[in-house]
Amino acid sequence: MDLRLLPSFLAVVEEQHFGRAAARLFLSPPAVTQHIRRLESELGTPLLHRNPVRPTAAGLRLAEHARTLLAAADAAVEDVHEAVRREREATARPLRVGIMGHGSAEITPAAVNAYRRARPEVPVEVIQLNFTEHVSALVEDRVDLAFIRPMPDDDRLVGDVLLTEQRIVVVPGSAPLADARTEGVRVADLADLPIFRVPDHTPAIFKDYLYFHNEAARRGRSIALFPQEVLTGVLTGHGAGSGLRSFARYYNWPGAVFVPVLDAPPESSHLAARAHDPNPEVAIFRALATTLARELAPRINNMPLP
Structure with missing residues (x-):
């Protein structure tokens, strides 16, 4: 049996009218009539009384099966689509x-x-x-x-x-530079500031940025790999930090003071x-x-x- 014929049959059974069934399916009435005739030919028995339109005993039995078959077909299609979606999600590279x-x-x-x-x-x-x-x-x-x-x-x-932002340094509130948090400092004022260290394999361009191209500043006692370690080192007296202006908003820890460096090139x-x-x-x-x-x-x- 061609399952594609069943929607036309069910529409006629439910509408009790070939024209209304055709309009519901966006088909022409002759197309719906042809679908019903093909079903009746395949099954070898009339499925509908024509005047008035109503199902025969065989038609009533087929309508029950047709609803189950179409629902099962829809569920199968949806299940396959869901399997494909899940497979794509599982294999998609993030x-x-x-x-x-x-x-x-x-x-x-x-x-x-x-x-x-x-x-x-x-x-x-x-x-x-x-x-x-x-x-x-x-x-x-x-x-x-x-x-x-x-x-x-x-x-x-x-x-x-x-x-692109202004440069800042971060020091503990007890440091002399902390008093310049409002007016700012200059690069020359950082000559004695022990900025935290980074591992030797850190790219040179990041070291130059970190230390304001000042070799003497590379004297912090602790090594830091993440901003949280910088702040911990600052607040425990192991060094100072440097960064961009927005650093202060994201790592505004109690006791840490952020001082703008007025003449450092923006980064x-x-x-x-x-x-x-x-x-x-x-x-x-x-x-x-x-x-x-x-x-x-x-x-x-x-x-x-x-």
Whole structure:
């Protein structure tokens, strides 16, 4: 039996009229009539009385089976589609987004959430990067994108400037520099400031950024890989920290004082990716992030230090 004929038969049984059944199915009355005749021919018995239109005894029995068969067919199709969807979700490679520190401030979560809304079928994995990984995580294919600073001079990578900010240092409230939290300091004032250390394998460009290109500043007693370790070292007297202005909002720990460095060149945070990455999801994420950055960056830069 051709199951495609059953909707026409059920429509006639329920409407008790060939014309209304045809309109309900968006078919012509002759097409519906032909479907009924084919069913009656296949089964070898009349299924409908024509005047008035009502099912025969055989038609009543077939209507019961037809509803069960069509419901089962619909359920089978839905079940197959669900299996395909689950298989795709299970095998889909997530978009891996690395974030060093707080990334590009408010732009970072805005970009991740915008991508999730735009591409709900693609899983997103957020990976925290330490200060040594803003090149290696991408080159070693551990992440697909990375919110980093500063942008390394590496032909293997490409980057988008998202946010350019004033530099700051973070010191304990008991430090002499803490008194300059309002008026700020100059790079020359940092000559005796023991900024925390990073491992030797940290990229040189990050070390230069961290220490304001000042070799004498590399004297902190503790090694830090994450911002939380910087703050712990600052508050326990093991060193001072440096960063971008938005660092103060994300890591405003009691006892930590954030002091602007007036004459340090502003520094940018970037969204970096592998050069010539063929993954279209990388391009989509970059486009969303740069669009959001144009909207949010002016507002972020006007936020006061806490």
